[in-house]
Amino acid sequence: SDALTQPPSVSVSPGQTARISCSGGALPKQYAYWYQQKPGQAPVLVIYKDSERPSGIPERFSGSSSGTAVTLTISGVQAEDEADYYCQSADSGGSNVIFGGGTKLTVL
Amino acid sequence: QVQLQESGPGLVKPSETLSLTCTVSGGSISTYYWNWIRQPPGKGLEWIGNIYYSGTTNYNPSLKSRVTISVDTSKNQFSLSLTSVTAADTAVYFCARATTTKRGPLDSWGQGTLVTVSS
Numbered sequence: 001s002d003a004l005t006q007p008p009s010v011s012v013s014p015g016q017t018a019r020i021s022c023s024g025g026a027l028p029k030q031y032a033y034w035y036q037q038k039p040g041q042a043p044v045l046v047i048y049k050d051s052e053r054p055s056g057i058p059e060r061f062s063g064s065s066s067g068t069a070v071t072l073t074i075s076g077v078q079a080e081d082e083a084d085y086y087c088q089s090a091d092s093g094g095s096n097v098i099f100g101g102g103t104k105l106t107v108l
Numbered sequence: 109q110v111q112l113q114e115s116g117p118g119l120v121k122p123s124e125t126l127s128l129t130c131t132v133s134g135g136s137i138s139t140y141y142w143n144w145i146r147q148p149p150g151k152g153l154e155w156i157g158n159i160y161y162s163g164t165t166n167y168n169p170s171l172k173s174r175v176t177i178s179v180d181t182s183k184n185q186f187s188l189s190l191t192s193v194t195a196a197d198t199a200v201y202f203c204a205r206a207t208t209t210k211r212g213p214l215d216s217w218g219q220g221t222l223v224t225v226s227s
Contacts (some may be wrong), residue, residue: 017190033213035153042217043153054215086153090211095166097155097211098142 002026002091004100011106018074020103021089025068030090032070037084037102046085047072052085074105082107110135112203112218120197120202120225126190133171137161141206142186143214144177146199149157149190154199158210159186193225 003022012018015050022032032050034042041093045054047063050070074081116128130142144156157167159177167175171190179186190197200222205212 030211035214037153042204042220043214044217045213045215048208048213048215054213088153088214089211094211096168096192096205097158099145099153099155102152 002098004083004087004089004098005040006051006087006100007027008101009104009106011108013078013108014079015076016107018077018081020074020105021069021085022071022100023069024089024098024100026092026098027068027070027089028064029092030094032063034061034072035082035086035088038082038084041050042054043086077107079107081105081106110205110216112205112216114201114203114218116172116221116223118222118224119201120193120223121194122194122225125226126186126188126193126197126223128201128203128221128223130186130188132184132186132205137184137186138181139205140178141210142177143204143206144188145204145214146197146203147202147220148196148199155187156190156201158206195225197223198225199223 034047037043050065051063062073084101111133120126138161141158143158159165174191176189196211200220202220203218
């Protein structure tokens with residue numbers, strides 16, 4: 001299936017490392033992108049092309065890819081990183097954009 | 109820095125047509141792909157579709173029969189039309205720009221506008 005599957009929630013303490021996974025059948029052929037969304041705000045791109053970081057995004061955000069899964073890693077989590085995170089890719093045909101269901105990151 | 113701003117009615121009656129416009133400023137609409145995404149209250153993001161400045165469109169298969177996206181390059185705007193709306197179409201609607209390819213990344217977003225479907 002081309003659908004993207006994410007865990008509903010991840011919890012970490014400040015300073016620890018958070019890892020958010022996203023799996024989907026088309027990921028070996030399509031790039032993945034990650035967005036951070038805080039309450040009442042529009043999403044913000046934090047990772048593109050699986051592992052590239054846009055300018056202005058802190059270095060603690062990184063991405064990786066392996067087969068049918070991609071992972072967003074946040075090293076040294078800070079309280080301000082508490083947000084919903086969405087992975088995004090495309091279907092195997094490359095024409096349609098697909099979002100994962102989102103993961104709520106809680107900083108304990 | 110490009111900015112996007114959604115506009116349109118915040119309340120639409122069931123069975124009617126939802127119409128929104130996204131105005132692009134700080135850059136030309138005559139490149140890249142321009143997207144509509146929605147988010148029902150308390151839920152995740154759903155891609156509706158996109159349009160290239162030339163008019164080529166791609167739509168979410170689950171909404172394709174009800175959606176039309178158009179572009180007006182003279183006004184630097186693109187628009188969304190969603191017909192036969194129901195309460196399930198109540199959501200915050202975002203417009204966003206996709207650079208590089210039609211698949212992403214979505215690097216610039218509007219602030220979003222809440223559309224409620226209710227009589």
